[in-house]
Amino acid sequence: MWPEPARSGEGGAEECPTCRKPVEEALWADEHWRVDAVGSELRLPAVVMLQPRGHYDLTDLPAERAVELGPMLQRVERAMLGLGGVARVHVNRWGDGAAHLHFWLLARPAGMLQLRGTLLPLWEELLPPVSEDVRQRTLRALAEALAAG
Ligand SMILES: [Zn+2]
Numbered sequence: 002m003w004p005e006p007a008r009s010g011e012g013g014a015e016e017c018p019t020c021r022k023p024v025e026e027a028l029w030a031d032e033h034w035r036v037d038a039v040g041s042e043l044r045l046p047a048v049v050m051l052q053p054r055g056h057y058d059l060t061d062l063p064a065e066r067a068v069e070l071g072p073m074l075q076r077v078e079r080a081m082l083g084l085g086g087v088a089r090v091h092v093n094r095w096g097d098g099a100a101h102l103h104f105w106l107l108a109r110p111a112g113m114l115q116l117r118g119t120l121l122p123l124w125e126e127l128l129p130p131v132s133e134d135v136r137q138r139t140l141r142a143l144a145e146a147l148a149a150g
Pocket of ligand 1: 010013014017018019020055056057101
């Protein structure tokens with residue numbers, strides 16, 4: 002067995018990159034949750050991250066936040082499906098890299114059946130990036146849908 006490496010933010014909120022990230026950079030946020038774009042390129046119709054604003058992992062997420070999780074996932078999925086051309090929104094939580102709870106939501110392009118299931122995150126990096134103009138329009142549409150949702 003190999004020793005487990007420390008995850009980002011393992012030492013608490015003071016050293017957690019997620020907690021220190023300005024909320025103004027989020028696509029959408031309220032008092033308790035934020036949704037962020039991921040990376041500087043986009044290879045799928047959309048990829049976002051849903052995170053609590055407080056420094057929690059899944060095991061210590063307060064009950065008040067846990068009951069909001071289902072509706073939050075629905076809100077983000079609806080916004081992503083509303084972009085059009087999206088067959089499914091995959092929700093992933095691995096938690097190996099960061100101690101701050103984060104859900105990856107990946108939009109699978111409609112008709113790209115070879116990207117179904119667990120193949121989507123593996124193949125994503127091999128797809129060509131969309132233009133920056135398309136990426137910016139996508140992020141604006143998501144921000145507006147999340148705000149309306
Ligand atoms: Zn944190």
